[in-house]
Amino acid sequence: MLTDTALSAIWLTLRLATVTTLLLFLIGTPIAWWLARTRCWLKAPVGAMVALPLVLPPTVIGFYLLVVMGPQGSIGQLTQALGLGVLPFTFWGLVVGSVLYSMPFVVQPLQNAFDAIGERPLEVAATLRAGPLDTFFTVVLPLARPGFITAGILGFAHTVGEFGVVLMIGGNIPDKTRVVSVQIYDHVEALEYAQAHWLSAGMLAFSFVVLLLLYVFNPNGRQR
Amino acid sequence: MHFFRYVFFLFGFLGAGAGAASAEDVQVAVAANFTAPMQAIAAAFEQDTGHKARLAFGSSGKFYAQIRNGAPFQVLLSADDETPARLEREGMAVPGTRFTYAIGRLALWSAQAGAVDARGEVLKQGGYKHVAIANPKLAPYGAAAVEVMQRLGVIEAVRPKLVQGENIAQTHQFVASGNAELGFVALSQVTRDGKLTGGSAWIVPGDLHTPIRQDAVILAAGKGNAAASALMAYLKGEKAKAVIRTYGYDI
Numbered sequence: 001m002l003t004d005t006a007l008s009a010i011w012l013t014l015r016l017a018t019v020t021t022l023l024l025f026l027i028g029t030p031i032a033w034w035l036a037r038t039r040c041w042l043k044a045p046v047g048a049m050v051a052l053p054l055v056l057p058p059t060v061i062g063f064y065l066l067v068v069m070g071p072q073g074s075i076g077q078l079t080q081a082l083g084l085g086v087l088p089f090t091f092w093g094l095v096v097g098s099v100l101y102s103m104p105f106v107v108q109p110l111q112n113a114f115d116a117i118g119e120r121p122l123e124v125a126a127t128l129r130a131g132p133l134d135t136f137f138t139v140v141l142p143l144a145r146p147g148f149i150t151a152g153i154l155g156f157a158h159t160v161g162e163f164g165v166v167l168m169i170g171g172n173i174p175d176k177t178r179v180v181s182v183q184i185y186d187h188v189e190a191l192e193y194a195q196a197h198w199l200s201a202g203m204l205a206f207s208f209v210v211l212l213l214l215y216v217f218n219p220n221g222r223q224r
Numbered sequence: 225m226h227f228f229r230y231v232f233f234l235f236g237f238l239g240a241g242a243g244a245a246s247a248e249d250v251q252v253a254v255a256a257n258f259t260a261p262m263q264a265i266a267a268a269f270e271q272d273t274g275h276k277a278r279l280a281f282g283s284s285g286k287f288y289a290q291i292r293n294g295a296p297f298q299v300l301l302s303a304d305d306e307t308p309a310r311l312e313r314e315g316m317a318v319p320g321t322r323f324t325y326a327i328g329r330l331a332l333w334s335a336q337a338g339a340v341d342a343r344g345e346v347l348k349q350g351g352y353k354h355v356a357i358a359n360p361k362l363a364p365y366g367a368a369a370v371e372v373m374q375r376l377g378v379i380e381a382v383r384p385k386l387v388q389g390e391n392i393a394q395t396h397q398f399v400a401s402g403n404a405e406l407g408f409v410a411l412s413q414v415t416r417d418g419k420l421t422g423g424s425a426w427i428v429p430g431d432l433h434t435p436i437r438q439d440a441v442i443l444a445a446g447k448g449n450a451a452a453s454a455l456m457a458y459l460k461g462e463k464a465k466a467v468i469r470t471y472g473y474d475i
Contacts, residue, residue, distance in 0.1 A: 171387030
């Protein structure tokens with residue numbers, strides 16, 4: 001059955017996924033909005049940057065994060081100067097990695113949702129003297145709700161399913177960086193197949209339920 | 225339809241490299257810590273015998289699972305002596321072919337020159353944030369590192385600072401990138417010809433931990449394969465042993 005170490009890994013994973021998803025909403029919404037509205041030539045490069053984690057092996061992301069966030073890396077120097085120490089082997093290091101890694105899964109559904117709204121509702125709102133912020137919160141947000149649901153579910157689920165990046169920058173510390181996927185890997189490597197089965201079956205069930213929710217909320221699959 | 229013929233050819237072309245090994249090929253699963261010496265040995269083996277050794281590198285636990293589930297490896301060079309013995313007990317390896325090809329040595333290593341003194345006192349003095357070890361549950365080098373720290377009586381002080389690599393290669397990476405100031409790595413990773421390749425290290429005396437015996441065995445899939453037995457004989461020869469020693473292993 002589930003041991004204490006398994007439970008602490010599950011709790012850590014859920015915490016990581018929740019923090020990551022909240023941060024991704026904060027960071028991803030403006031990026032998605034800008035990508036959906038801009039005609040600037042930077043749109044293509046920025047869109048490509050955001051989509052990079054879709055095609056890059058997680059080991060590449062993890063390896064570069066380890067180097068860049070390390071004591072000799074540029075981000076590592078910055079965090080040290082700010083008195084934060086270096087980020088690898090910490091919960092917040094995993095958060096940074098997860099935010100980058102799950103970014104496209106939040107930004108792209110949001111961008112599609114914003115695209116789908118079109119200019120018309122915004123122009124109508126403007127003629128009714130709504131300011132840009134007012135328009136965003138009273139017109140755009142309600143209209144883009146399915147996009148936000150999709151983005152939230154995908155961002156959360158993708159972070160739960162993350163493995164390569166965590167493996168590269170985590171250091172496998174109980175309660176801090178040992179998430180479920182790493183724990184499963186450990187069990188398999190240690191030939192503890194029974195424990196591996198419990199956790200793996202749990203992940204399988206979780207992933208199915210999450211995707212089921214997604215298809216129930218967006219049955220026509222337009223918002224992807 | 226011409227289209228299907230093209231697709232057919234394409235698959236034939238792409239699949240050509242993945243065909244079954246010929247009689248003179250041997251598929252070898254090699255423990256990650258033995259990567260560098262094995263590449264050198266495989267090159268010499270090919271030149272001296274005409275047989276070809278195809279090498280795959282990874283952890284013993286993963287290889288065990290793959291071999292149990294039908295992986296086509298014919299020889300296993302494990303990082304421990306437990307995995308080959310277990311495979312033999314379970315009928316997945318050829319009985320009587322097991323032998324120790326190398327005995328691993330441990331080093332407390334830092335990427336910075338002068339950070340580790342020649343007697344490893346730094347471990348007791350503190351002043352570091354992270355000590356990297358290989359996962360002691362999975363890797364013999366990790367278990368040996370824990371044993372050393374227990375013998376030195378520092379394990380409780382160091383425990384909150386431990387970070388674990390999944391294998392000795394990742395442990396080395398944690399230290400090499402400076403994210404961990406110190407780490408217990410395989411001596412073979414940081415020396416060539418008896419000299420340190422960088423940073424500073426304490427070569428842990430072999431009597432501070434149980435010897436890290438790395439055993440090789442011919443697997444069931446390699447039974448009767450001439451190249452497999454030739455490779456085993458080659459590993460026992462003086463030429464291979466000399467190479468193994470230059471990489472910091474005892475044998």
